[in-house]
Amino acid sequence: MNVLIIGSGAREHALAWKLSQSEYAEKIFVAPGNAGTSVFHTNASIDIHDFEELAKFATDFNIMMVVVGSENALVEGIHDYFQETEYLKHILVVGPKKAGALLEGSKDFCKSFLQRYNIPTARYQTFTEDNYRDAVEYLRHHSYPVVLKADGLAAGKGVIIAQNFDEAIDTLESMLRNQKFGKAGSKVVIEEFLVGIEVSVFILTDGREYVLLPEAKDYKRIGEGDTGLNTGGMGAISPVPFVDDVFMQKVKERVIEPTIKGLQAENIDYTGFLFIGLMNVNGEPYVIEYNVRLGDPETEAILPRIKSDLFELFLALHDHKLGSFQLEVDPRTAATVFLVSGGYPEGFDKGKEISGLDRVDADTLVFHAGTKRVDDKILSNGGRVIAVTALGENLEAALAKANAAAETINWSDRYYRRDIGFDLQRLPTA
Known part of the structure; x- marks a missing residue:
């Protein structure tokens, strides 16, 4: 079965990498993709907002599954477009329709939804x-x-x-x-303002049943010690030490289950990922936000920990069999570190040649985000440029490997935080 992934970041590169491990994924296309996705997959130079062109591509290349990485496409209604177009409605779209995407597309709608269903929030x-x-x-x-x-x-x-x-x-x-x-x-x-520690929880749901994915903690601030401006994400850790069975039971009972009941009560047809941004306030979960797709950089930390076939998980979503799906998860720790352009998240230059990619240890994963290929060179093409992910027996081992890989990759003015996971190292393991 041919798959089309929509987006151009490290999240989409990680999705393509994971899906390529399945025997059921024959060809994987990424629109528009980046230099990393072009190595083993086929990039399609299509604007993610051009639904008509994406539809034509899906027809021309016999696409049977569309995985939407970008929140913008979901909020604009790409799932609705495919579902309402007769010759496309047979395609499995992983990502909610426009009504469900409002959970991320409008903070006001999100907060009122939380209030209506008595889900803890600020x-x-x-x-x-x-x-x-x-x-x-x-x-x-x-x-x-x-x-x-x-x-x-x-x-x-x-x-x-x-x-x-x-x-x-x-x-x-x-x-x-x-x-x-x-x-x-x-x-x-x-x-x-809630005082606590953030954690990102992810589920895949058909609006009735769900599969709980590995949790993660991401780091948004540009500066070490969580200082400076917010970014799209500077790194992530999975699992999170304080997320034990007691905490997760509270999340299921007070957040996930009421959320799904709320979707049903409002007749929201939801098929895809739901990212729940939580604050752990003295052991109690409060919802900060919903995202209607996988997070980035969290995707690069959680997908390497999933041992199960991601394609089979998507088929279970399509067949409404998520309730019986047994997700297998690697118990090791994943650490993701993002390399960004100097000046990000404000002004930055593009087109810098990237070196050292070929010297990264083979067991460390490199996911491209803002990159492009020109002849035989890989150039920077965005603010967040490269994510590196390493697995280790504990947090310290994973971070050491990820930071070593980050140091190996270089270009003019590249920057990365060397303290990802710094706060978790002081916490007891669950």
């Missing part, structure tokens, strides 16, 4: 430019720090933690009045 209010003065008064009397979120998609950068009133007002003005995030910031969700 207290919040939503504001627009029309009630800007109300937002100012709300912030004037709020405790600090406080979290401000652009309502729509902002490439992982639309969440700002303001430490004081002045910083909060500056952020509010930049979002609502100066349109820092464009239409994504036409609404701003202001919510209380």
Whole structure:
């Protein structure tokens, strides 16, 4: 069966790598892909927003499964497009329809959904430019720090933690009045700051049954010690030491099961991954956000730990047999470190030649993100450029291997955090 993966990052490279291990995946195409996906798979130079062209490609190349990595395509309704087009509706699309994608596409919708189904989350209010003065008064009397979120998609950068009133007002003005995030910031969700440790939980669901995937913890800040601006992700660790059976039982009962019941209650047809961003507050799970696809860089940490055939898991999704699927997981620790362009997440240069890829240890995985191939050279082509993942018997061993690989790969002005997992090393193992 031929598979089309939609996206161009390290997440899509990891999905292609994992699916290629299945005997059932005959040909794997990635649209638009990157230099890494072009090595063993076929890239299709198609804009992920061009559904008509993607549909033509799917027909021309006998695609039977579409795996949507990009949240933008899901929010714009790619699943709906395939389902509503007669000659495409037989294709299995892994990713929710537009109604389900709103869980990520609108922070306001997400928060109201959580409230409706009594799922633990931070207290919040939503504001627009029309009630800007109300937002100012709300912030004037709020405790600090406080979290401000652009309502729509902002490439992982639309969440700002303001430490004081002045910083909060500056952020509010930049979002609502100066349109820092464009239409994504036409609404701003202001919510209380939760003190705890973040963890990302993932399920694959058909809207009724689900398979729980390995959890991970990612690191968003650009600077070591979790300082500086938010990014799309600088690294990830899986498993997470504090996620024991007791904590996960709370997550299942208080978060996952009410979420699925909520999807059913609202007649939301949901077929795909659901990423649940959680805060562990004194052992209690609170939902920070939903994403309607796998996370990046978490994908690069969790997929190497999944021993089961990913293609078979997707078939179980299609056949509504997730309840009986037994997922096999590698008990070892995976550590992912992202190499980024100098200046990211703000201004950065592209087109820098990357060296050292051929010197990385064979048992360390290299997933491309912002790269392109020109003749026999691999060049940087984005802010986040390369993710390296290593497996080890413990966190320290995995990190040592991942950091060694990161040091081996180089280009002008490349940067990576050397402290991924620093906070987890101080925690007891579950």
